[in-house]
């Protein structure tokens with residue numbers, strides 16, 4: 001089954017390189033345009049992901065890594081659901097500057113397509129919402145997410161339906177499952193940006209070490 005062609009639904013989807021994408025976000029962040037667009041588009045990725053996560057993460061004090069936190073929309077959902085201990089990382093300094101002060105314990109700038117400067121087993125969970133999409137972060141990042149997560153910790157992420165097979169997320173997920181590196185808890189098609197007829201796969205996996 002081929003991916004649905006959603007490549008023309010959102011302007012940023014046509015960009016290919018990290019450099020082009022960062023430039024685009026620098027502009028998109030201005031005057032809070034990104035956050036305004038997300039409200040206007042009824043972008044439900046952060047809410048849907050945290051709703052799924054909550055069903056499995058009962059302890060609200062666990063240490064969470066929000067990978068590709070952008071302006072902090074996932075942090076807002078985590079806070080609203082009572083979580084108290086989460087860090088955010090993103091490659092766009094301009095978006096990081098827009099995150100509400102005090103929302104995350106720590107914010108840092110890093111490229112998720114590279115090795116992370118984080119100890120093994122540092123986190124109880126990794127959330128990654130809206131970041132596995134056209135030209136952004138590739139499937140190899142899942143290896144790093146597993147490395148920094150504790151045994152029985154959770155990974156919860158969205159994958160834009162338009163790149164799921166094209167970028168090899170289907171194969172990577174199969175490989176991690178067959179290698180017993182994680183166990184599937186949830187995997188379903190979420191609404192994501194349904195106002196634009198763009199959905200995302202939402203996966204929730206328990207890490208096995």
Ligand SMILES: C[S@@+](CC[C@H](N)C(=O)[O-])C[C@H]1O[C@@H](n2cnc3c(N)ncnc32)[C@H](O)[C@@H]1O
Pocket residue numbers: 018021025045046067068069070071072073074089090091092095110111112113128129130131135136137
């Ligand atoms: C669609 S936004 C999602 C932001 C936030 N998670 C949300 O749901 O609103 C995608 C984010 O991925 C970040 N990003 C793109 N490529 C990246 C990379 N290579 N490393 C780290 N972050 C990246 C962008 O800067 C942007 O903040």
